[in-house]
Amino acid sequence: MATQKLTPKEQVQEAILYPIDWLEERSGLVGGIKYFLFRRVPGDINWFQTLGSATLTAFIVQALTGSILAMYYKPDPQNAYSSIQHITNDVFAGWLVRGMHRWGASVFIILMFMHMGRVFLFGAYKYPRELNWIIGVLLLTMGLAEGFTGYLLPWDQTAYWATVVGINLNGTAPFLGPFISQFLQGGTYIDDGTIARFYAIHMLMIPGAIIALIVLHLYLVIRLGVTSPPWSKEAAGTGSMLKPSRNGRRGLTRPGPRRKG
Amino acid sequence: MASERLIERKRVFHQYKEDVKERGKPFYPFAMLHDTIMSLVVVSVITGLAIVWKYTTPGDHHTIDPGWLGRLYDAPADPGTINFVPRPDWYFYFLFYLLRIFKWPETVVIGTVGLPTVLLIILLAIPFIDVRPERRLLRRPVAIVASILVVISMGVLTYKGATAKEALGSEIVGHVPSWAAKEGFTGNKQAIAGAKIFAVAGCLNCHTYLGDGGTNLGAPDLSAEGAKNKGIAFQIAHLKCPACVNSGSPMPSFAGLGDARLKQIAAFLEASKGPKK
Numbered sequence: 123m124a125t126q127k128l129t130p131k132e133q134v135q136e137a138i139l140y141p142i143d144w145l146e147e148r149s150g151l152v153g154g155i156k157y158f159l160f161r162r163v164p165g166d167i168n169w170f171q172t173l174g175s176a177t178l179t180a181f182i183v184q185a186l187t188g189s190i191l192a193m194y195y196k197p198d199p200q201n202a203y204s205s206i207q208h209i210t211n212d213v214f215a216g217w218l219v220r221g222m223h224r225w226g227a228s229v230f231i232i233l234m235f236m237h238m239g240r241v242f243l244f245g246a247y248k249y250p251r252e253l254n255w256i257i258g259v260l261l262l263t264m265g266l267a268e269g270f271t272g273y274l275l276p277w278d279q280t281a282y283w284a285t286v287v288g289i290n291l292n293g294t295a296p297f298l299g300p301f302i303s304q305f306l307q308g309g310t311y312i313d314d315g316t317i318a319r320f321y322a323i324h325m326l327m328i329p330g331a332i333i334a335l336i337v338l339h340l341y342l343v344i345r346l347g348v349t350s351p352p353w354s355k356e357a358a359g360t361g362s363m364l365k366p367s368r369n370g371r372r373g374l375t376r377p378g379p380r381r382k383g
Numbered sequence: 384m385a386s387e388r389l390i391e392r393k394r395v396f397h398q399y400k401e402d403v404k405e406r407g408k409p410f411y412p413f414a415m416l417h418d419t420i421m422s423l424v425v426v427s428v429i430t431g432l433a434i435v436w437k438y439t440t441p442g443d444h445h446t447i448d449p450g451w452l453g454r455l456y457d458a459p460a461d462p463g464t465i466n467f468v469p470r471p472d473w474y475f476y477f478l479f480y481l482l483r484i485f486k487w488p489e490t491v492v493i494g495t496v497g498l499p500t501v502l503l504i505i506l507l508a509i510p511f512i513d514v515r516p517e518r519r520l521l522r523r524p525v526a527i528v529a530s531i532l533v534v535i536s537m538g539v540l541t542y543k544g545a546t547a548k549e550a551l552g553s554e555i556v557g558h559v560p561s562w563a564a565k566e567g568f569t570g571n572k573q574a575i576a577g578a579k580i581f582a583v584a585g586c587l588n589c590h591t592y593l594g595d596g597g598t599n600l601g602a603p604d605l606s607a608e609g610a611k612n613k614g615i616a617f618q619i620a621h622l623k624c625p626a627c628v629n630s631g632s633p634m635p636s637f638a639g640l641g642d643a644r645l646k647q648i649a650a651f652l653e654a655s656k657g658p659k660k
Contacts, residue, residue, distance in 0.1 A: 162407030163414050171414075172421035179422035183429055203459040210455055211445045217455075221433025225452075229429050231474045242509070242530060245518030249392045252510035259506050266474070273472050282460030283635075284471045290633030291482070293626070295496040347403055348414075352518035358407065359399030 157344075164350040164358040170244075171348060173237040178336065180230040184268075187223040188325060195275065197321035198314050202277035227269055234262050246349040254342040257335050264332050271324035277317065285320075286312055392516055476544025477537050483547070495633070555595050556582040562593055566606075568654035577651025580644050584637065593658060602634070607657030618649035 128136065146152035194213055196205040209216040238258060241247055247255035274285040289312065293303035308315030350357035408414070432452065439450030447454060471479055478499060485494035505512075517523060559578045560569075568574040581587075587596030591604045617628065622645050625634035637645065 159411035159415070160409045162403045163410050164403055165406055165408045167414060169417060169421070172418050175418040176421045176425045179425045180429070183426060199460070203456070206456055207445075217437045217445075218430070218433050221436045222429050225432035225436065226429045228472075228474065229425060229432070233425070239530070239534075242526070243520060245520075245523065245526075247510045248513070248516060248518065249510075250396055255510050256507055259503070263503065269472055269474060276456055277460045278457035279460055280457045280470060286635045287633060288471065290626075290635065291495045294492050294633055296492065299496070347399065349518070352520060356406070357518075358402035359395050360402075 161344060161347075163348045164354075166350050166354040166356050166358075167348055168351055170240045170351075173233060173240050174343070177230065177233040177237050180226055180233050181332065181336070183222060183226045184230055185329065187219045187226060188329075190219045191223055192325060195321075197275070197317050199277060199317055200314075202275065202317060206276045206278075227272060231265055231269060234265050238262065244349055244352055251342070251346055251349075254339060254346070257339045257342070261332060261335050261339065264328050264335065268324060268328050268332070271320045271328065274317065274320045275324065282312070285316075395516060473541070473545065477540035480540045480544035480547065483543075491633075555587055558582070558593075558595055565593060565658045566655050567659050568651070571650065571654050573647050573650035574654035575651075577644075577647035577649065577654075580640065581648055581651055584640065584648075586648075589634070592655075605652065606655060609653045609655040610657050613653075615646065615649045615653055618652050619645050622648060 142152055191209065194205060194209045194216065196202055206220070209220050211217070213219075241255065241258065270288060274281050289303050289306050292306065293299045295302060306316065306319065307313075308319040347358075350359070436450060436452040436455070437444055439452065440446060440455055441448045441450065445455060447456065447458065481494040481498060482491065485491050513523075513526065520527060556579055559575065559582060562578055563569040563571075563575055568578075581592070582595075586592075586605075589602035590596050591602075591606070593606050619642075621628045622636075622640075623638040624636055625632040637648075640648070
């Protein structure tokens with residue numbers, strides 16, 4: 123076999139590319155990431171359209187800080203409160219992690235509402251993106267459910283009594299109400315059964331559902347594309363985008379080098 | 384014709400795909416730069432809030448006193464002490480305040496379940512209600528008006544929920560002699576003792592009595608509870624397990640107060656026949 127002589131530079135390139143090619147050949151992952159990164163978005167998208175990824179960032183902060191808190195938190199009525207005190211006062215940077223989780227929840231909820239408001243005002247829920255709006259509304263309710271279940275976990279007075287009333291309010295629902303209350307409480311009263319249940323719902327069930335829904339949400343965003351702002355003179359899908367723009371800058375992104383027309 | 388509309392919207396979406404392909408910009412680095420900047424802002428804000436929360440807490444920063452952003456934690460949960468303020472996290476205030484608008488027991492279910500369910504269904508149905516392709520805001524007057532109304536009502540309800548009057552047991556207990564005079568149970572020792580427990584045990588966080596109390600969650604006024612003549616035994620049973628006597632009641636159990644005190648509260652409630660004119 124006549125092997126071609128490689129220069130040292132080419133050898134280095136070869137060494138770097140080999141594992142990437144290996145991965146690509148077996149998974150197609152590299153091509154997927156390339157597609158994700160270099161897919162085209164309308165040239166006139168603006169800052170309001172960063173709210174979705176900002177919401178994702180807030181969720182990632184919640185997932186990371188929540189995982190760290192789970193290493194120290196003890197979900198039973200005897201130890202829950204003291205473990206929160208331990209996290210806040212003794213664990214290295216525990217106060218920061220807990221504070222970020224506590225306030226990250228509020229930021230996450232605000233961003234979800236703002237993102238939803240943006241999609242509504244841009245009319246971005248219209249054909250063919252109806253399904254993604256529905257997934258988004260489900261994500262919003264899941265986020266609020268995270269807020270409700272997480273509120274009990276510090277097991278202080280506010281947490282306990284807000285949850286007592288919250289569960290009782292669920293119980294007023296016709297037909298299903300009493301069953302929902304029983305399920306949430308893990309019995310007839312709020313006790314160690316309840317806190318374990320809320321903990322499992324808060325850190326396993328709902329986050330699992332949220333992650334699955336986020337994956338679907340992003341899949342649809344990539345498949346269907348991002349909408350142009352409705353006021354844009356060059357909005358994609360109106361035909362006017364084919365006219366050359368007079369000013370150099372359009373929305374967020376500068377015109378790329380590849381311009382026709 | 385509907386099918387024409389379907390063909391047209393397919394055409395517009397196809398045009399969108401073509402336009403983006405022709406004239407669009409790659410996500411990386413253009414849009415990604417702005418997403419990254421925004422994400423860094425989000426993480427900084429969250430970290431900032433955590434730091435302010437901790438370092439504005441008075442003393443050595445781990446006391447129970449509130450800083451600018453409230454307490455690090457409240458007193459430990461105690462199912463036996465009922466002097467509590469059932470307050471959800473701020474983003475539930477709008478739902479929380481809805482409960483004050485609807486009155487217990489006839490219509491409260493509208494506030495707790497009915498209205499939120501209807502709102503959720505409308506929210507899910509928006510893309511199927513509004514099927515026009517028009518996206519420009521000025522040509523969507525209904526959408527503009529609806530969104531302004533939603534923002535205003537959510538804002539007002541959240542504000543109202545945040546500033547809702549809370550009953551302070553220590554202040555209200557001073558009103559007991561005037562209650563006794565108005566309701567005419569000054570001579571009734573049991574009822575006076577019951578009134579004092581009633582004032583401090585948190586009942587007035589939800590109920591009202593002669594103008595005191597928070598009307599939280601649409602709980603009924605109790606100034607004339609005794610006029611219904613339900614009897615001491617009923618009142619005690621109800622305090623121990625409200626939902627057993629009054630199906631679907633969201634009121635928590637006050638069994639933790641003990642039989643002697645429950646009997647005093649019951650005597651007080653039965654003595655409350657409404658203010659004398």
